[in-house]
Amino acid sequence: MSVLIFVDNTEGKIKKAGFELASYGAALAKQAGENAIAVSLGKVESDELQKLGNYGITKVLTADDARFASLDNQASAKAIAAAANQTGSKIILLAHNNFGKAIAPRLAVKLQAGLVSNVVGLPVSLDPFKVNKHVFTGKAIGHAVIHTPVKVLTLSYNSFGLVENKVNVTFEAFDPGLTNADFGLIIEQTQTVSGKILLSEAEIVVAGGRGMKGPENWSGLEELASVLGAATACSRPVSDEGWRPHSEHVGQTGKIIAPNLYFAFGISGAIQHLGGVSGSKVIVAVNKDPEAPIFEAADYGIVGDALKVIPEMIAAVKEIKG
Amino acid sequence: MKILVLIGNVPDTTTKIKFNADKTAFDTNGVQWIINPWDELALTRAMELKETPGSGVESVTVANVGKQDTEATLRKALAIGADKAIRVDSEPKDAFFVASQLAQVAKGYDLVFAGIEASDYNGSAVGGMLAEMIGIQSVSGVSNLQIEGSKAKLVREIEGGSQTVSLDFPLLAIVQKGIAKEPRIPAMRGIMMARTKPLEVITPVDTDIRVSFASFDLPPAKAACKKFTEDQVNQLVHALRDEAKVL
């Protein structure tokens, strides 16, 4: 028996979410007294896969098939289901990222499994299988119970963290037996955001709201993001106004993020916004209005003008970073 | 071309979340119900496609799983412009249950829209499950969808960027923000016509419950915010490094 962990890759590299999931999977396998087996689809460099051993993965099934690069959720779900059947896994884990979200529901149907997505923390109990998940967009926690013998979980990003646990890892080639007909998706074009820290995986996020006054003031925010090694984000009014792209909108109907450190400059903190960032470990708010609701959610705050504070913060961060 | 849009009935996004006394269920007292925000954007995109000359879209149908009290939400969808509504007459018990019900009605459509998640239980599951059950392709995280002849051209979000993909119909698109600029506000004429449009009620099929909620909790209250003045930016940055240890 084993816990099966689907570790996805982006152009052959495993991202932090993958190692976090490996850490979680290893801990869950230990809790269940089972092995932590990862499955990897597509071309991934062997030293990348080797790193999974640093997080408690003892065995990796590799389907070294270039066709998986198209991130076809149908084909991937089929392959992971085959891996689950081959390993006899009753618990299958995926990251709650774009790809994981796309595959998990299909996988759950194939394996006749119960699916709980956006999970936080290890199961509270294994029998009955009880696990916590975010509900109402971070405004509450639900204690979910899965009633089926096979379980599929997707793990909320940055909710578990990396846990180093170096073990011996072995590799086994795995053929899910897919044909070209399984890969229906034709990729016409890929636009990758390069040189920028991605919002979905940033440890630090610097966000601006209406209090930034206009798109021309984002250069300061971007500079602060660059000295912090942070991603930039914005509130809904800002993306609705077209000051920033929709992909930067964090909040209930935009992206849900959970960085270690979240800066809100000139964001009042409407309930819909807080829903999208409340998973952040530490929230820093800068707002002119001392009564702004963002301060209720914040750990640290500055009552003041975001446009004045930003340059000073750039200087202060540069100073401590030497 | 026939389009189906899956509609979830969820609490208004400004709702203060409360649970009943033993914390086993969401307290629906005084809650205003709305179309799930992503579903509303999907419906808006479906209407835009229908209105685009030459798109070949002949009808837009909406469907949900819910008791009679969710019909107001469906009629809003009709007011926005959908031609027909289907309601599977049952409480939506879990994602698998909902997808199983919708599988009864989702066949025969060329394009099915689902929202990336519902703003209540955040399952992100119904669309993908339905696609698997009725055996059609799906693309998730879709922020743009065009009909180009016999193919759909979509933009989807992937880790680290976005991707333009094309595929054949039938197709299920699981959409996120950006698929339409803003949800459409129904016009007076649409509102008055909504009642004259067909709303079909369907009996649910028996399906096992795979996942349930034993109870809920609100997150623990946060400690009070430590406030600094505009002149104390330095102190704040030091606190982030030395006290919070996040820098």
Next chain:
Amino acid sequence: MNFAFTEEQLMIQQAARDYAQRELIQDVLERDASCEFPHRHVKALAELGFMGMMVDPAYDGGGLDAVSYVLAMEEISKVDASTSVIMSVNNSLVCYGINAFCTHEQKEKYLKPLARGEKLGAFLLSEPEAGSDATSQRTIAEDKGDYYLVNGTKNWITNANSASYYVLIAQTDPSKKHKGITAFIVEKDSPGITLGPHEDKMGMRSSDTHAVMFNDVKVPKANRIGEEGFGFTFAMKVLEGGRIGIAAQALGIASGALERAVAYSKERKAFGTAIANHQAIAFKLADMAVKVENARNLCLKAAWLKDQGKPYGVASAMAKQYAADIAMEVTTEAVQIHGGYGYVKEYHVERLMREAKLTQIYEGTSEVQKIIISRDLIK
């Protein structure tokens, strides 16, 4: 008795609320400062069907009831009374009168574009010497055979510049006093019409208000509304309905101020707790809420009577007088609750207070409403 709204009425209310909270709010402060006319919003509201809500669908209107109109007016006015007065004049002064009293040909030509909101209308009654006393019209329309020749001046005309069609009240036979008053539809670009300067108003600053001067303006006979001498009855009928619109506007201004006061007093802290927890503020909020609820009930009652085909002139006078007066009171208290923040423009309540003042003055001052109400009591 049944206080429940229909599903359609609730949807209309929500649609108006969504538009106001999503779109009008974005530039309402800028327009208050710049006095810029909200062309974009009028176009969008027209597309949604808010400019001819109660007009017969045969003439491209919404065919809606007055209750729906009150609900929509309240929501728009919560955010932006400048836009709601444009809407109110078009709906209840211009479209209503044409819909109720004009010929099929007149409706085909003028009502359809007005109901679709492609064209705007204005209602020209007030004169420099005849505001509250509508019986003494000095604008003369002289019968010249095929046409009337109009001379005179109208004051305080909402939509004067942006309207394409005017509903004009003028004297055709001064000897008959108010029985010699006649109503007309006049195209704004008729030769001889000039506008006075844009009035720099205290509130509702992005609606365009001007004086309109008529100098030998020829109005075709085909544009006369009803018979000669029908104008006074026409104007009074139109104003009865118009009062519901302005009453609902005042209601919206008051309920918008109340919402802001409640939100602010829950956020703002003093002496270690939200100011809403201090009785001085809590009781103010309670008083404001009762007033707003009373005003809402009076507005809806008047609208309901109208929808039932029952007399509603006194009910609409009560609604307008009460809603306007409490709008002034409630907005003043909302400013007080906001303290210093209330006195600056960013917090909206001072603007609502300026807007409230006009509702006590136009379309019949509060005093005129009291004349209507009291005359009915002692008749």
